[in-house]
Amino acid sequence: MDNYFEQIQDYLDGTLSPEDRRRFEEELARNADLRMETDHQRMLGETLRKRLGAEHQVSALTATLKDVSDQHFSRAAKKGRPGLVRWLIPLAAAACLLVVSNWLGWFATDYEALPTMQVSATRGADQDEHYRQAAEAYNGADYSLSADLLSDLVSQDTGVVRYRYYLGLSYLGNDDYEQALDVLGPVADGPSVFADDARYFLAVASWRLGKVDEAVRHAEKVSPTSDYGKKAEKLAELLLKDLKKRR
């Protein structure tokens, strides 16, 4: 079956030539294992496309559900929920403990911690060498140098999202938040694998510039299942609390 995997994907993606497609379908008709594997891969593809495509709406739906749920259950509580004080005492104790713990810095989250820049051979030899140097500078926290090197790479090839993403992060590491916003914005709006991470770092940059509303908006767009989903949620909560206090 291993020999067929590339063909199965090409068949399902519709990229086989008419002749190869005809041959593959003849083989499908003959080979029950191949048929089963192709069906399995088709199911996987459909599930992944549906579920991944659904994620961008989940945060908006979650917000509505939370809102409706809070309203529904607070109304139910008003009808008379016994023993409220019974819950309040341990809750207050837990809240005090959390405040003290937070004051001691036990749960402090480093929202600006930047990810490691992976080094992998991708383009031509010159660009790879340039990229390797940029990664070395970035991973060594020399963000001025990594920003210069990545800026060169971006000007040579604007189509590579990876260059632009790490350039944005280099600006962020250098506390140059305006530049970070300019570079990360289009990455966050694009379809690449860096989009969710870029949204999170856009939230951080906006936050540092005092644009709290904007920061919340970016943080809420981060998919909950992405690498930065939990951190974004935490950041949004923190910022919303801050906004409430100000108002």
Add this chain to the structure above:
Amino acid sequence: MHPDQRFIDYLQRNDRKGIAEIYRLYADKIVRMIRHNNGDEADAADMLQEALIDIYRLSADGRFVLTCPFEAFLVTVCKRKWLNVLKKRSVSPVTKSLDDGFTLERGDEAEANGHADQLEREHAVMEVLETMGGKCRDIIKACMGKDHQEKVAEQLGLTYAYLRKKKSECMARLGKLVKAHPLFNREH
């Protein structure tokens, strides 16, 4: 298609009024069921919210057809989720009262279980994907977007041929891992 398909549409459209109707009709019943089984109102609120998001994800491409009353489906999803929570908390569920407040027709129950099975299988696929190595996971996620794969290759800084090869390798690995998952394994 069951007339209750409208509840699915409410979730797809994030229709606040429709969602409020779901809560008005079913939330108290879910609370009753959870309370009978070692939970409280807050647990019920969490279960209901998670169940509705799961149902949205299942129907997100607009192709899902509800074949039983929405109540039967929602109760089944909440019930399964709550049983999992109890298992994690190592509390024995009082299974005989899990159905309290609900009278499901046998046909409806079978249909609801069928939908819930599909939901759990899809959930398992996503769980397995998240356990895969970063590179494979990223390639699969990128390739499942709307962009043409030549564009995806460009965005990832890979050649188109290499991306196709890696994608088929990663999908083959995902396929094997999914087949080994208990929810898929039991079918064979």
